[in-house]
Amino acid sequence: MLNSINTNPGALLALQNLNATNTELTTTQSRINTGKKIANAKDNGAIWSMAKMQSASSSSLNAVKDSLQRGQSTIDVALAAGDTITDLLMKMKEKALAASDTSLNSTSLKALKADFDSLRDQITKAAENAKFNGVSLVAGSAKPLVFLANADGGNFTVNAQTLGLQGLGLSTTGTTFTTAAEAGSMISKMTAALLTATNKLSALGTASTGLDTHLTFIGKLQDSLDAGVGNLVDADLAKESAKLQSLQTKQQLGVQALSIANQSPQSILSLFKG
Structure with missing residues (x-):
């Protein structure tokens, strides 16, 4: 493995994994806050459109x-x-x-x-x-x-x-x-x-x-x-709650992994000590 002070592959990988975890955590928190797994067209355009059409039909039945x-x-x-x-x-x-x-x-x-x-x-x-x-x-x-x-x-x-x-x-x-x-x-x-x-x-x-x-x-x-x-x-809140606990733990571990990876270049200093 290349020992370099310019590039730290381990830290980059740890950062990628942490960002992915943070993205999942944001999605899960949004589902818990809104109660929906598809809150807008960005989540799933086809399903969102279908749901909107059916909601419109249901609302119009109030007039009926x-x-x-x-x-x-x-x-x-x-x-x-x-x-x-x-x-x-x-x-x-x-x-x-x-x-x-x-x-x-x-x-x-x-x-x-x-x-x-x-x-x-x-x-x-x-x-x-x-x-x-x-x-x-x-x-x-x-x-x-x-x-x-x-x-x-x-x-x-x-x-x-x-x-x-x-x-x-x-x-x-x-x-x-x-x-x-x-x-x-x-x-x-x-x-x-x-x-x-x-x-x-x-x-x-x-x-x-x-x-x-x-x-x-x-x-x-x-x-x-x-x-x-x-x-x-609608979101399955029981499932999302369990997933939230898992992702929070994964996030903490990801932060620790990134911290350890950032310490790796410091080991090069030991090579220059007389």
Whole structure:
């Protein structure tokens, strides 16, 4: 081995090994600090890009969930109004049946008519006021509502089910009575309107169930995407902790080795002592 005061191969080798250890130690400390084995594109460009795309998909699903939850609320309001309307129709049928009794005097008939007309008008109020965030599925002018279904902009459509008088086959002028005979004819109309209302509420209930199921799926999909991203970029902290201890020990030994290598040229001085 060349004995030189200009070049110290042993020290150079020791320094190379120490630098390599320091680089590994820096990487391990970064993983422990961030909790990620791939924190940026420099660590692994392909995996980082893949993880970013999946994270974007997962984040965009938050907007989908918000849209579907608004849909849930809108349908819930419509169903609540529908329950009220069916109750009103049953009461109207009861009033019409009572008024069809020919033994009633005119005062009682007028009282039943007033109750019947009042219940009829409440149907219109219930349908028009059944709005969530200004949107209704049961008002006379209600239109189908379209909500987000996926991160690509797909739609989930809920058809309107109008529960106002017109939607039930009734009207303000035609749905009333002044005689017992007219009251009798209202009984069948109320039965038909009640059947129409329950069918429309059944359709809304089916849409609500479908929306709830899709919302549950979106939640599971988002969890799966987040877990997938974690598998790609998250660090195994237990493994990194063990590696940190090893590298710290290796670093200390590397410093000692470099120190010993730097002392080698001093042995040449002994050759010049008389």
